[in-house]
Amino acid sequence: MIYKQKVGCKLENLKPLRDFIRESLALHGVHELHISEIVLALDEMCSNLMIHAHHCNPQDLFELQIDIQPNKPVVFEIIDDGTVFDINQFDEPALGNLIHDKRKGGLGIRLVKSIMDKVEYSQRNGHSICRLEKKVRKGVE
């Protein structure tokens, strides 16, 4: 089953986007703690995209697709026309450095890499695709 949502690049759209992700995964009985981790990682990826690639222009749209198949990792694709912000090119900053510099940002990359199993970038039909994979558990175990 594939779920799709188009999103305008304004930060107020993050909340309905999180609801969309939660609801789609819950329909397939994904474990609640996994849902909350996935929501966190995708929130991070999408807010980065809105802020850094689209400067929060609400007219710019991107699409989030969630592909859930039995016994396979869930695949998330963020499909966009804008500049790619490739987190694989950035090292996770050490927590100590962030604290010392009193920085508010920089945690997100760490977070996405620790939650998702795979983050890959590609081009398809003129679009930039960020593909994330996560093996999930079902139900309360």
Next chain:
Amino acid sequence: MIHIKRLQEDGTDVVALVGEIDASSSIDLDLAIAKSVGENFTKILIDCSALEYISSAGLGVFMSYIEEFKEKNISMVLFGMNEKVSNTFEILGLNELLLIASDKAEAKKMLA
């Protein structure tokens, strides 16, 4: 969307977070803590019992104050987190860097 309520109890500033903190609302958390610091509170409790969600933008706000709190001898304790919110702090190891209590009574003890 986040609502932030501040109230003062015995010289301690209690900041209650209600709702969700993400990239659109982390500025409100930042302002509330900055206000508390600006009003010279040295004991700050963060009530997370009605906090439903926090993204890395919100975590970053807490982290950005760690150094300043050390310099100014301010102690801050967070309490009342639900499992999902506390898991978010743990993923990044912030539970090792911030003082986190299960409830208000324990949080008050940790302030002393």
